[in-house]
Amino acid sequence: MARTGMQSISAPIRPPAEKHAAGNCAHADACREFAFTPADFERVRSLIYERAGISLSEQKQEMVYSRLARRLRALGHASYRDYLDRLEADAHSPEWQEFINALTTNLTAFFREAHHFEILAQRLAAWSGRRRVRIWCTASSTGEEPYSLAMTLVEAYASWSPPAEIIATDLDTTVLATAERGVYAMERLEKVAPERVRRFFLKGTGANTGRAKVRAELRALVSFQRLNLLDPAWPVTGAFDAIFCRNVLIYFDKPTQRRIMERFRPLLAADGLLFVGHSEGLYHCTDLFRSLGKTVYERTRAGWGATEARA
Numbered sequence: 001m002a003r004t005g006m007q008s009i010s011a012p013i014r015p016p017a018e019k020h021a022a023g024n025c026a027h028a029d030a031c032r033e034f035a036f037t038p039a040d041f042e043r044v045r046s047l048i049y050e051r052a053g054i055s056l057s058e059q060k061q062e063m064v065y066s067r068l069a070r071r072l073r074a075l076g077h078a079s080y081r082d083y084l085d086r087l088e089a090d091a092h093s094p095e096w097q098e099f100i101n102a103l104t105t106n107l108t109a110f111f112r113e114a115h116h117f118e119i120l121a122q123r124l125a126a127w128s129g130r131r132r133v134r135i136w137c138t139a140s141s142t143g144e145e146p147y148s149l150a151m152t153l154v155e156a157y158a159s160w161s162p163p164a165e166i167i168a169t170d171l172d173t174t175v176l177a178t179a180e181r182g183v184y185a186m187e188r189l190e191k192v193a194p195e196r197v198r199r200f201f202l203k204g205t206g207a208n209t210g211r212a213k214v215r216a217e218l219r220a221l222v223s224f225q226r227l228n229l230l231d232p233a234w235p236v237t238g239a240f241d242a243i244f245c246r247n248v249l250i251y252f253d254k255p256t257q258r259r260i261m262e263r264f265r266p267l268l269a270a271d272g273l274l275f276v277g278h279s280e281g282l283y284h285c286t287d288l289f290r291s292l293g294k295t296v297y298e299r300t301r302a303g304w305g306a307t308e309a310r311a
């Protein structure tokens with residue numbers, strides 16, 4: 001059937017986790033295809049922390065095993081130790097990107113935490129006519145979030161070419177490629193209002209049945225690029241009117257979150273907004289950002305802490 005081969009394009013996140021030959025095995029270790037010791041897990045933990053800032057908890061052993069198993073298979077290694085030795089032997093090996101791609105979690109959805117898009121739309125009305133609006137979507141995953149921002153802009157300005165741009169970045173090159181294609185399984189659109197689906201997507205026919213593609217006008221509003229929030233230099237320049245950094249801070253420890261927030265602050269316009277995920281309150285950064293509620297923040301006034309009343 002025509003859908004064959006489409007799943008790789010429209011797969012929302014990643015291939016399903018590799019399965020162990022669980023069958024009748026009493027212990028996972030006995031059933032494993034590859035040797036994986038606690039020391040290997042610790043090595044993975046420290047490498048992904050160094051490279052991506054991602055803090056993996058003790059409970060993530062099975063997740064690490066299943067996500068990296070595909071890489072061992074592809075490269076013909078029999079143990080995690082061999083794989084990690086090979087990885088560490090060359091600090092610039094392209095395998096590092098594969099390693100990172102395998103370990104990121106890319107869960108996302110169109111209009112996830114929908115209230116944020118409503119708040120942005122209200123603010124756009126206030127900004128309108130004043131300047132070209134710039135939005136940075138800092139962990140854009142497979143693209144649903146930046147395209148939701150693009151839809152919000154088109155609606156707010158009642159124009160297919162609003163005076164605005166969205167820069168969408170992510171560390172994971174696989175999800176960026178999916179985002180750039182802008183092709184999604186129809187199931188990904190189930191919670192999007194039918195009016196928006198009609199207006200902003202082209203339904204696939206023939207070989208593309210079951211998929212939808214974002215309209216070229218929407219695609220043109222977003223530019224995608226790889227950016228690691230941990231890198232010492234970011235290939236973006238401010239000022240941004242809005243920074244979306246949602247559902248990625250949870251993977252970082254508090255000092256890493258703090259360093260990123262310190263770097264966001266000067267990139268955000270004085271009247272700009274910072275959006276974080278629903279479980280990512282910036283309680284440890286109140287000198288930098290002031291909460292407006294609903295995990296939306298604005299810059300504190302220079303030199304003043306969170307309790308300072310605004311002029």
Ligand SMILES: C[S@@+](CC[C@H](N)C(=O)[O-])C[C@H]1O[C@@H](n2cnc3c(N)ncnc32)[C@H](O)[C@@H]1O
Nearest residue numbers: 052104107108139141171172228229246247248
């Ligand atoms: C759970 S998704 C969140 C997607 C979207 N922001 C949302 O809220 O729906 C987290 C994303 O953060 C990205 N990520 C993880 N570590 C990162 C880093 N150090 N720099 C940039 N992106 C990172 C992952 O690749 C993944 O796509």
